[in-house]
Amino acid sequence: MEVVAVSDLFPDRCAALAQACRCEKTYPSLEEMVKDDQIEAIFFATDAPSHTRHCIDVMKHGKHVACAVPAAFGSLEEADQLFDVVKTTGKTYMMFETSYFHDDVYAMREIYRSGGFGKLVYAEGEYYHDSVEQIDSYKGWRIGLPPQWYPPHSNAYYMGVTGGSFTEVSCMGIPSQKELLQPANNRYLNPFGTEVALFRTSEGGMARMAVSWDTPGDSGEKGRVQGQKGSYYGKFEGPAANELPPTGRPALPPSVNAGGHGGSHGQLTNEFITAILQNRVPLVDIAQSLNMTVAGIVAHQSALKDGELLKVRQYAI
Numbered sequence: 169m170e171v172v173a174v175s176d177l178f179p180d181r182c183a184a185l186a187q188a189c190r191c192e193k194t195y196p197s198l199e200e201m202v203k204d205d206q207i208e209a210i211f212f213a214t215d216a217p218s219h220t221r222h223c224i225d226v227m228k229h230g231k232h233v234a235c236a237v238p239a240a241f242g243s244l245e246e247a248d249q250l251f252d253v254v255k256t257t258g259k260t261y262m263m264f265e266t267s268y269f270h271d272d273v274y275a276m277r278e279i280y281r282s283g284g285f286g287k288l289v290y291a292e293g294e295y296y297h298d299s300v301e302q303i304d305s306y307k308g309w310r311i312g313l314p315p316q317w318y319p320p321h322s323n324a325y326y327m328g329v330t331g332g333s334f335t336e337v338s339c340m341g342i343p344s345q346k347e348l349l350q351p352a353n354n355r356y357l358n359p360f361g362t363e364v365a366l367f368r369t370s371e372g373g374m375a376r377m378a379v380s381w382d383t384p385g386d387s388g389e390k391g392r393v394q395g396q397k398g399s400y401y402g403k404f405e406g407p408a409a410n411e412l413p414p415t416g417r418p419a420l421p422p423s424v425n426a427g428g429h430g431g432s433h434g435q436l437t438n439e440f441i442t443a444i445l446q447n448r449v450p451l452v453d454i455a456q457s458l459n460m461t462v463a464g465i466v467a468h469q470s471a472l473k474d475g476e477l478l479k480v481r482q483y484a485i
Contacts, residue, residue: 169441175201177306198222202229209233209444211264211437215306216318220246223261224253232260234440237320238464239263239457242356244481247462251483254454260443262450263457264436266429267293267324267389275415276329276393276400282413284406285395291375293325293391296383312354315341315363315379316471319464320457325391326367326375328452333459334367334375334480341471344382365467367480379464455483 173193176182182194195201198212202225209232214222220240226233240247254261267273279285295318305311316339327333344350344361351359362380369375393399398406404415420426420434427433436452443450459482466480 172207173201173204199225202226202231207231209260209440211440212236215309217241217309220250223250227253227257227259227261230257230259232440232444234262234264234436235457237263237265238318238461239320239454240461240465242314242317242465242468244462244465247458247465247483251454251458255485260440260450261454261457262436262440262443263320263452263460264433264440265320265324265328265452265457265460266432266436267321267391268328268452269417269432269435269439270389270430271417272391272400272402273324273328274417275404278413278415279398279400279404280329280395284398284404284408284412285393285400286397287371287373288326288330288369288375288393288395289373290394291326291329291369291373291391292377292393293322293375293389294378294380295319295321295389296378296380296386298381298384298387308355311348312351312356312358313381314356314358314468315360315381316365316464316467317356319365319377319379319467320460321389322377322379322391323460323463325377325389325393326369327456327460329393330369330371331456332370333482334463335370335482336368336477336479337365337463337467337470338475338477339363339365339467339470340475341468342382346382349381360468360471363467363471365464365470367463367467370482377463377467449485453485455485458483 171189174185175195211234213236341360342362349361351357361382364378367375392401424434
């Protein structure tokens with residue numbers, strides 16, 4: 169593959185990106201970039217509120233698309249629109265959810281596929297981040313963000329292991345002491361700095377998924393699972409421990425750097441490109457991407473209703 173062109177709304181960033189990617193063609197916006205017939209696929213990491221709109225635009229111009237998380241932003245209607253466009257165009261869609269290629273999730277997925285866990289009785293996932301107020305973002309979209317509107321990093325600790333989904337949720341929210349996370353001070357009227365969701369899984373088990381902007385001294389993505397035959401808390405424990413398949417991540421092509429987020433960037437890039445070349449569904453397909461994202465949107469609705477149990481709509485291909 170070849171990086172044909174890059175784009176950024178800010179000229180200095182666009183020039184730096186072109187230099188880093190060793191390409192000469194640049195565009196002042198994604199809206200201009202999609203018109204280039206030489207480009208077959210686009211990865212974009214734009215502001216989260218624009219993800220659905222940008223993805224639809226890219227795919228309607230006949231290109232494959234890879235997108236940063238989340239797939240949709242707080243809107244069930246947008247999620248449905250995106251799902252319909254991906255099905256209609258037939259182009260490859262993949263959300264770059266980094267947790268899918270963390271060492272632990274990759275190992276858990278291989279163990280699950282081999283039957284080492286049996287059904288998962290319980291799973292936990294956490295995404296802790298204490299600097300949302302300080303992270304610069306386009307038009308300040310991160311300020312006051314409902315935690316469960318950014319759920320894939322934690323939800324992947326069940327969905328990225330099993331390929332399953334969440335069917336219903338009860339979520340509790342905890343108010344924040346931070347000034348910008350008060351409902352009067354953010355565009356979302358969001359009162360919560362932490363939201364903890366208890367989900368029913370498609371296997372009939374349970375999963376607790378937490379997202380928090382209020383955890384000093386703790387950050388990052390982490391999780392663990394408990395199955396009928398074994399568990400994974402940093403390592404696999406169970407009677408079939410000596411019968412497990414290889415659980416290490418595959419080697420990357422020599423020219424591909426592992427990148428950040430625990431070395432997941434290179435793995436995600438390799439998965440997206442090989443899925444296109446092999447004409448197959450990528451690991452983090454549109455159904456998985458929306459199931460992860462929409463579960464969080466409904467979880468926030470539950471938190472606003474003091475934990476009312478709500479059904480989560482399902483996506484399947």
